Amino acid sequence: MKFYKKRGCNMESQARESKFELSVLGAVWTIILYELIISALIWGPFSEIYDSISFGNMENTKEIIGILGNIILRIIIVILVVKKAKKISDNNFRINYLGKLNYKLLLSVILLMIGYYFWYQSSIGVITDKIPLPEFLEEVFKDMELHPYSAIFSIAVIAPIYEEIFMRGIILAGLLNRYNPKKAIIISALIFGISHFNVVQSVNAIVIGLILGMIYYKTNSLILCIAVHMTNNIFAMIMEGAKEYMGYSSNIISFLAGVIIFIGSALLFFRYLRESDENLKADKLYKKRRDLDEDTGKIKI
Known part of the structure; x- marks a missing residue:
């Protein structure tokens, strides 16, 4: 039976x-x-x-x-x-917004994305920037020049929130429920890249999707993913302005700086993640001990 x-x-x-x-x-x-x-x-x-x-x-x-x-x-x-x-x-479905969110993890992932930008744009980005943009994307950029405020707000705020709710909050969450983490993260990153419908942005989006997928899997925090996505988009706009008005161009120095920042912030991220897990275990242990004292030696469940 x-x-x-x-x-x-x-x-x-x-x-x-x-x-x-x-x-x-x-x-x-x-x-x-x-x-x-x-x-x-x-x-x-x-x-x-x-x-x-x-x-x-x-x-x-x-x-x-x-x-x-x-x-x-x-x-x-x-x-x-x-x-x-x-x-x-x-x-049975719900979106996980907070997860293991704290200011240390937030700072580390923001630095991680800044380091990634310099690393990517000084390596893979040098190649992808030579690929011609499709006509529809050029039309989009022209329209953005005509409406700069709405374009900035859309890129910096609307797109990160909207895309993260779907790509990490729904699609990746569902894939993690069914497949092993590596497979789920790779599939969601590919979907994220393909959804941009052009080679130039898709390559970058796939790599970013892998980073965001790892962050979501480790922290279960959609807010952290949104913050990372916002950082990438805002920093990219700032650097595009630097290229246009200040003549900035990627070089070996920016590549090395990006690698150092990326690796350093990744180490901090995993360190703070361990601290967060240890604090969570300590809180659970404290609550169990408190329940023991309050219930004459029996743990409340």
Whole structure:
């Protein structure tokens, strides 16, 4: 009888895992589907009306309206996709925002990403920068020049939050539930890279996806991943300005500096991670001892 009960529990557990795996695949498809439908029904008509309206000397107001419209669109898509993931997973799905978040880990991952930028741009980036950008991306950059404020806000804030909720908060979380960590992180990084639809950005996005995947797996903190993503995008914009106005160019010094910063901050990250785990164990032990004292020698569960 016990054997059948145990076997039944295992089969039920496997069924839950299988359903959650469907939520990962469903999330990818749902993101694409909702992006197309909502963009066609809401953002498309809104953009036409938005572009046709003249604000005279109040162009900044027009950009603010555009930013708010973009935020509302993203919020709608996030809500719909998360609801879909919960429905497919029998409401077992939830996004982990905080995890092992603390200021030491935050500082280390920010430095990690700055080091990565210098390392990448002074090595692989030298090669990828020579690849011509697709026409659609050049059009995007031209539009960004016409609306600089909305472009900066979108790149620095909206994109990191929006992409991390899906790529790490839903897709990677689901893959980790089903596959071993290495496989899950690699698959999610490939999805993240391919989603950029161009070689130049995809190569960089895959490497960043591996870093973000490792951070999420070790900390279970979506906030840390968002902070890293924001750091990358903001620092990239700053360095692009340095290239254009100050004539900065990558060299062997920036490469070595990037490697040193990257390795040093990675060592700090794992050190602070161990400290966080030790503090967590100490807190659990303290709570158990306290419960022993309060319950005359019996641990409360």
